[in-house]
Amino acid sequence: MNKNKHLIPEERNIIEQRLNEKKSFRSIACELGKDPTTIAKEVKNHIQFKKTGCYGRPFNDCLIRRDCATQHLCSNRKCNRYCCFCKSHSCSSICPDYQQQICYRLTKPPYVCNGCDNRRSCTLEKRTYSAIRAQKEYEAVRTEARQGIQLTEDEALRLDALLSPLLMKGQSLHNICVNHVDEIMLNERTLYNYVANGLFTAKNIDMPRVVRMGKRKKKKDTFKVDKKCRIGRTYQDFLNFMTEHPGTPIVEMDSVEGKKGGKVLLTLHFTIPQFMLAFIRDSNTSQSVIDIFNQIYSTLGHDVFCDLFQVILADNGSEFSNPSAIETNPLGHPRTRIFYCDPQAPFQRGAAENNHSLIRRIIPKGTSLDCFTQQDISLMMNHINSYGRPNLGDKTPYEVFTSLYGEDFLREMGAKLIHPDKITLRPSLLKK
Numbered sequence: 001m002n003k004n005k006h007l008i009p010e011e012r013n014i015i016e017q018r019l020n021e022k023k024s025f026r027s028i029a030c031e032l033g034k035d036p037t038t039i040a041k042e043v044k045n046h047i048q049f050k051k052t053g054c055y056g057r058p059f060n061d062c063l064i065r066r067d068c069a070t071q072h073l074c075s076n077r078k079c080n081r082y083c084c085f086c087k088s089h090s091c092s093s094i095c096p097d098y099q100q101q102i103c104y105r106l107t108k109p110p111y112v113c114n115g116c117d118n119r120r121s122c123t124l125e126k127r128t129y130s131a132i133r134a135q136k137e138y139e140a141v142r143t144e145a146r147q148g149i150q151l152t153e154d155e156a157l158r159l160d161a162l163l164s165p166l167l168m169k170g171q172s173l174h175n176i177c178v179n180h181v182d183e184i185m186l187n188e189r190t191l192y193n194y195v196a197n198g199l200f201t202a203k204n205i206d207m208p209r210v211v212r213m214g215k216r217k218k219k220k221d222t223f224k225v226d227k228k229c230r231i232g233r234t235y236q237d238f239l240n241f242m243t244e245h246p247g248t249p250i251v252e253m254d255s256v257e258g259k260k261g262g263k264v265l266l267t268l269h270f271t272i273p274q275f276m277l278a279f280i281r282d283s284n285t286s287q288s289v290i291d292i293f294n295q296i297y298s299t300l301g302h303d304v305f306c307d308l309f310q311v312i313l314a315d316n317g318s319e320f321s322n323p324s325a326i327e328t329n330p331l332g333h334p335r336t337r338i339f340y341c342d343p344q345a346p347f348q349r350g351a352a353e354n355n356h357s358l359i360r361r362i363i364p365k366g367t368s369l370d371c372f373t374q375q376d377i378s379l380m381m382n383h384i385n386s387y388g389r390p391n392l393g394d395k396t397p398y399e400v401f402t403s404l405y406g407e408d409f410l411r412e413m414g415a416k417l418i419h420p421d422k423i424t425l426r427p428s429l430l431k432k
Helices: 009-020 025-032 036-045 131-145 153-168 173-179 188-196 235-244 286-300 302-308 323-327 346-362 374-385 397-405 408-412
Strands: 047-050 126-129 250-257 264-270 275-281 311-314 337-340
Touching: 009 025, 009 036, 009 126, 009 131, 025 036, 036 047, 036 131, 153 173, 153 188, 173 188, 235 311, 235 337, 250 346, 264 286, 264 346, 275 286, 275 346, 275 374, 275 397, 286 302, 286 323, 286 408, 302 408, 323 337, 346 374, 374 397, 397 408
Parallel strands: 250 311, 311 337
Antiparallel strands: 047 126, 250 264, 264 275
């Protein structure tokens, strides 16, 4: 059976011919390789209504027309004809005894007068199927469906009031659709088209992912970490370690700079739940990184720290040039393992790099971090970690982290879950 195919003009011509031959929907469907329901819908959707009479008699669909002897309904005293024979059809609108009659045959298949033997002597309303007319109506509907915006003014205003404020906060359309699926009830791609066409207050410029960034300049190859630090800690060593210890949780470590010489962020990204911590440092030094790890270790305790920070993957920044001080606690006992990515290979820490793009929505590149405190940074990370991710099944990193490790760690780090409608990923979040 030929399913999911639009009818073509030749098939519509066959339908009209077979209806004239009094064929059933089932026999027509078998001939065309379609479902009988398809033929029935085609006929009912393209019925042509005609108020025509027959030879020598005008249109009249009154139930008592054959025995009616009413005259002068139109106040024309000179007319001697019965009103039921009047060509003006006025009796149906002004006669108090008018009762409409519909042919009982039209209430059952084939629902049209095609092939009816009494058609030439019938004065009732005719219902016919015309292949040419049906094809024209189909083409008109198809053209209309492929152009313009199929949205009423009231519906557009309702969607604008819901979407634009959240888009202005830096949220993506996908995240909004997930959190308001019962209110929007439109395809995500359709909403992107509506925004692009200027239907809402929010524009493409308010969606960072839509506005494409220019081509990045290629940086010169640099190597900031002493090669001796990399012995036994290369990316290949990391891959070998993960092969021997599959399923080991990984934390990706990186720095986010503001202006050169100013404060710097240390980011720790838990790859499985995509949860990220950020700590502000006065300068981009190795000691500042060591101090933060010692602080976290002191807060969490040995067992919890070793459970969460089993493997750390860092880049080749000079601030990570003392791995042994991070791998061991102040007493010299091992607490974690550090490995380094290959030079100029940020894709090896792709999860952290993607999360940094959310930080850059709030703190644009080149913005000085000197005016921010750790409280500001924690607030920013709470909004980012409360932002749903498609690859987490539209769950938030906060929720996934909680399901894996519980909330005790999050309380110790000052992490909180933000309501979806209150999430802001714009610089206005940290404006003072």
